[in-house]
Amino acid sequence: MQRPRVSADGRHLAFPDGAPFFWLGDTAWELFHRLSREEAEHFLKTRAEQGFNVIQAVGLAEYDGLRVPNREGHLPLHDLDPSKPNEPYWKHVDWVVEQAAKNGLYVGLVPTWGDKINKSWGIGPVVFDEKNAHAYGRFLGRRYAHHDNVIWINGGDRDPADRKAVWRALASGLTEGDDSHERLMTFHPQGERSSADDFHDDKWLDLNMLQTGHGNPDLGVVRRMMRASYERTPVKPVIDGEPRYENHPIGFNMTRGYYDAGDVRQACYTGVFLGGAGVTYGCHAIWQFAQDRFEPVNNPISHWRYSLGLPGANQMRHLKELMLSLPFLQMRPDFSAPMPTLSDGKTTLIYTHDGSPITLNTVKAEWFDPTTGKRQPASGGPNFTPPKREGRVNDWVLIAN
DSSP, X not given: OOOOEEOTTSSSEEOTTSOBOOEXXXXXXXXXXXXXXXXXXXXXXXXXHTXXXXXXXXXXXXXXXXXXXXXXXXXXXXXXXXXXXXXXXXXXXXXXXXXXXXXXXXXXEEEEOGGGTOOSSSXXXXXXXXXXXXXXXXXXXHHTTTOTTEEXXXXXXXXXXXXXXXXXXXXXXXXXXXXXXOOOEEEEOSTTEETHHHHTTOTTOOSEEEEOOSSOOOTHHHHHXXXXXXXXXXXXXXXXXXXOOBTOBGGGOGGGOBOOHHHHHHHHHHHHHTTOSEEEEOBHHHHTTOOTTSOXXXXXXXXXXXXXXXXXXXXXXXXXXXXXXXXXXXXXXXXXXXXXXXXXXXXXXXXXXXXXXXXXXXXXXXXXXXXXXXXXXXXXXXXXOOOOOSXXXXXXXXXXX
């Protein structure tokens, strides 16, 4: 597998041969911790078939990953000490990373969930300081130095606060351990924050990652956060690494309902059409791998195996395929436009998240259906009204030449 890198324009990701790499991630935080090998094989194979290319998973898992063994019966550390990794646990992680590669998948490997460094909430315990964070990072960097499908995702859903030096020590260890080849590194932030808020000028941060999150259903949050990170200097690619998850309680409150496939599409398309170098999908039952053997987190409504086939998961490939059918590396967002808009000067794409009409002075245009990936001629310009479609969310993309 080729290792993706930052493209020449600094806005996208590309392979060494110049081909664009569109990051289509899936959130599988507890993959190494909660799945058996048979289950992991099934999960990876399914996600590859659905068009995903990055699986985001955590080395030291959020849900008591230091004291509850993985499904192979192993803990990640001896004596809760990051400088004493337990080899059998990491052999299992090796195996998952290798299975991902066999399926053409990259692993966005999060070394530790944030509660092990800054326990503002969660199970913890806090086990890291600058010295052992650097040692742990160096261990991981060396271990995966020759795995071409590993991408580092520092961070883990916590505000760095006064622990920035520890996160920087971890990043330093990763780069010191893996000094043989170029490898992408980013930082997964807390909800409604960007890696740019704390680490934009750090040399180890190759691309910015947002977490627009699950708390606020207003798409204005996505617009504001994407633009703020996109316009930072020096220029770096931007990805929303955790938008609202499919089947996640709206605002973490099940009485408000659950986000569905339409909500997911709205967040993902908005982020990409505002300059995202890709996006990460998520499902509330998948990230935690909800099943009877584990205590459910925040009211998942289905088993993880069933959730693999939810509509949103099956529709995400259409976004990637649309972007790669165009000169993606030349596409730029237009922040002055009333709707999320991308253009390379020849082709313009406009996303209407709710079926609102689009006014555009063009002769030739077509509609792209995000639920099917199919196109149809658009008529009635310059005021284009999207077709009607079954479902609560009538979102469409207008493609104009």
